[in-house]
Each structure stands twice: as C-alpha cells, then as structure tokens.
Amino acid sequence: MAAPNDRKFLGRQSLPERRFVTDALRTETVGGVLLLLAAIVALVCANSPLHDVYDDVKDFSFGPESLHLRLSIAEWAKDGLLTVFFFVAGIELKRELIAGELRDPKAAALPVIAAICGMAAPALVYTVVNTTGGGSLEGWAVPTATDIAFALAVLAVIGTALPAALRAFLLTLAVVDDLFAILIIAIFFTQEIDFAALGLAVAGLAVFWLLHHKGIRGWYVYVPLAVVIWALMHASGVHATVAGVAMGLMLRCTMRDGEERSPAEHIEHQVRPLSAGLAVPLFALFAAGVSISGDAVADVFTRPETLGVVLGLVAGKTIGVFGGSWLAARFTKATLNEDLAWADVFAVASLAGIGFTVSLLIGELAFPEDPALAAEVKAAVLIGSLLAAVLAGVLLKLRNNRYQKLCADEDRDEDLDGIPDIYEQGNPEYHLRMAVIHEAKAAEHRRLAEAAAARGTGDGGPA
Numbered sequence: 001m002a003a004p005n006d007r008k009f010l011g012r013q014s015l016p017e018r019r020f021v022t023d024a025l026r027t028e029t030v031g032g033v034l035l036l037l038a039a040i041v042a043l044v045c046a047n048s049p050l051h052d053v054y055d056d057v058k059d060f061s062f063g064p065e066s067l068h069l070r071l072s073i074a075e076w077a078k079d080g081l082l083t084v085f086f087f088v089a090g091i092e093l094k095r096e097l098i099a100g101e102l103r104d105p106k107a108a109a110l111p112v113i114a115a116i117c118g119m120a121a122p123a124l125v126y127t128v129v130n131t132t133g134g135g136s137l138e139g140w141a142v143p144t145a146t147d148i149a150f151a152l153a154v155l156a157v158i159g160t161a162l163p164a165a166l167r168a169f170l171l172t173l174a175v176v177d178d179l180f181a182i183l184i185i186a187i188f189f190t191q192e193i194d195f196a197a198l199g200l201a202v203a204g205l206a207v208f209w210l211l212h213h214k215g216i217r218g219w220y221v222y223v224p225l226a227v228v229i230w231a232l233m234h235a236s237g238v239h240a241t242v243a244g245v246a247m248g249l250m251l252r253c254t255m256r257d258g259e260e261r262s263p264a265e266h267i268e269h270q271v272r273p274l275s276a277g278l279a280v281p282l283f284a285l286f287a288a289g290v291s292i293s294g295d296a297v298a299d300v301f302t303r304p305e306t307l308g309v310v311l312g313l314v315a316g317k318t319i320g321v322f323g324g325s326w327l328a329a330r331f332t333k334a335t336l337n338e339d340l341a342w343a344d345v346f347a348v349a350s351l352a353g354i355g356f357t358v359s360l361l362i363g364e365l366a367f368p369e370d371p372a373l374a375a376e377v378k379a380a381v382l383i384g385s386l387l388a389a390v391l392a393g394v395l396l397k398l399r400n401n402r403y404q405k406l407c408a409d410e411d412r413d414e415d416l417d418g419i420p421d422i423y424e425q426g427n428p429e430y431h432l433r434m435a436v437i438h439e440a441k442a443a444e445h446r447r448l449a450e451a452a453a454a455r456g457t458g459d460g461g462p463a
Helices: 015-046 049-058 071-096 105-133 149-158 164-188 195-213 218-236 240-249 263-287 295-299 304-330 342-351 357-366 373-400 398-411 428-456
Strands: none
Touching: 015 049, 015 149, 015 263, 015 357, 015 428, 049 071, 071 164, 071 218, 071 240, 071 263, 071 357, 105 164, 149 164, 149 342, 149 373, 164 240, 164 342, 164 357, 195 218, 218 240, 263 357, 295 304, 295 373, 304 342, 304 357, 304 373, 342 373, 357 373, 373 398
C-alpha cells in the first residue's frame, strides 16, 4: 500500500485540468487528421505524374530580397507557418509550468524524466547505428521529437477509450519534448549569428512583453510586432520558430479580477485552430512529398542514417519513454495508478515514436548540403512514424476492453449534474443525492413489478 506522502503516477487529474486537456486534445486530434491527409496528398503528388507541378509550386520563391525574405513556398511553410505551431507550443509550456502538471517539481519530475530519456535514447540509437555503419552523425536529433497531433490522430482511430490520465501524460510529454526540440534547433542548428539582428529581435520581444504586461490589447498591435520580431529572428541566423516560442512563453496564464480566462488561454483558443488546422498541415504538404519507390524503401533499411532514424523512432523512443517513466517511479515516491499497468505506459510510450512535424524539420536542417540524403531521411521519418503507429495500435487494441471500462467509470454521471461522479464521491451532498436517485429508481422498479404482477393475475389486465 502506498504511503500517505506517495503520489500517484498517472493518477486522476482535477476536473478543470481534465476539461482543459480534453478540449486541447480534441483540437489536436482534428489537426492530426488534417496533418495525415496533407501527408498523403504530398506523397501522392510526389509519386505521380503531378510531381513536376508539385516541385514547381514547392520551389516557387517570393518575398523581399533586401530583407533576406525571398523564400520558396516550402521555406515559408517551414520558417513561417511552423512559427505559429511553436507559438502555441510556447503557450502550452507556460500553462503547464503555471497551472498544469509541471507546476509542482515533484509531479513534473516524471514527465520531464520520461521526455528526456525519450529524446536521449533515440539519439543514442542513431549514434550507435551510424558509428558502427560508417554513416553521418549529423542527423542524431531527427528521431528525438514526438508529433502530438499525429499521435492523437492515431488515438482518434484506435484509442478512443484511453483513460484521461494516459492522454494527459502523452500531452505533457509532448510539451516537454517540444521544449527540448526547440533548444536543439536553437543550439545545434544555428550556423552564423547576426548579432545586430538578434539584438533587435530581443528588443522587439522586450517591447512585446512590456505591452502585454501593461495590459495593452488588440491584435492590430501584436500581429505587426510579431511579424517584425519573426523577420529579425530569421535574419539573425537563429531559426525563426524560436521567436514564436519566446512570444508564447511571455503571455500571462493567470487570471486577474474581472477576467473569465487568462490572456494566454484566450489567445491559445484563437490561434490553436489556425496552427492545427492550417499551419501544420500546409507544412506537411510541402515537407512530406518524397519519392517512395521500392529501391527508396530498401535504402531506408540499409543506409545507416535512415536506419538509425527508423530504429530511433520505433525502438529508441519506446524504450526511452517507458524506461524513463519506470526509473522515475522506481526511485521516487511515485506509485503507478492501481487502475493501470506498466503495459499501458509501454503502449503510450510507443505512440511517442510518431515523430512527424519536428522530425521532418530537423531532417531538413541536419543535411542542408545534401538534399538527396535529406529526402531519404524524410522517407525514414515517414516509415518510422508509420511503424510506431502500427505498434501502438496493436498494443492499445490489446488493452482496449480494459480502457473502455475505465473510461466509462470516469465519465459516469448518474445524478446528471454535469460533473462525473468520481469527482464527487468524497462529498456528503453527493451521497445524499445518489441515495435519493437510487430510492427513486427502486420505487419505479417496484411500481413496474406491481403493475406486471397485476396484469399476470387478471387484475386490471388479461391473464
């Protein structure tokens, strides 16, 4: 039996936190489906007679040359649209730090350790494969990222009854994963820095923070300022998506008197559909279009760089997330929720191997001088993510009956007050309401039984 000071790993969340996670996952799930459709369209275009048209559209350039912003459509999607995605990631991270799972260091230790191990293990797998096979080590970071939208799209199909605690764990894991992916991009994939442009970008961020801190409102103030900050960050040599994360982290997540919700929650509610429904799918449309022939697929499993990516996503991610979770629970006071088993954690860990959006981005950044290898690495990301999705699907389906029972218990609301009964069971008023409800049901059953008995004896009805 757990000691009083022990905390539950994957235990029940508070009702407001559960509702927030449910709403966030619902939006991300729709975005994941759109992401999947965009990837399919990209693959069809790249492997059909439309490939020339697809390449021409992807490579079409526009923008002011004097501002270093004459970019191809694919680059605008990678550097521009993904900034919206990372802006939302920054808000999610800030909210987790202020009001979510990461606000308590003891509670945060588990998902943070799981995320770190889930990034270190794939990088280690990639490094070992390429060291022994004589491949390039430049792509070590490609299999480290988890794509929450794609993972939730898989859940929408095969894991609809997944308990809320496991879904929240996956979301928190992905938020921490995004943070470290951003740090990797900023630290390891910045070639040359223009300190003048970087200084102006930082000054712009300071203005952004000051205006927000003073309570200045209006999209017409922040959108032009955000575009300027993004352009300066892009010109500085630091990847432009870092600007989005920085602005997201600056938003206030706490409510003041007279506010129904915080500015961060309000802005996230406005921007998340744009990110999940437009920005990320369009990036996938221009990033996932790689040639998938029989020879190309064979090369994925024979070339060390691509094999390292596949093994990193499928094996490294699963082992890393599961191993990190087990070690954190083993050497801390946390105890696994008694309704779940470590097999459930392993199934969710395998979902973390779906590394699509950020993995494709890092694949492009890792091999800028070798477009052919970059394309093969993208193919490896697609294949590795598909294999991870299939593995997760099998594991989740094996436990699906158990999940359905847990989900039904979590959602039961016999008193029809809009609050699941599991959150009221310690409240005396709840027990009184339930007693009244059960007594009313019992009285109705007695009335029906008496009526049936009367009909059976010919009193008031046919014999």
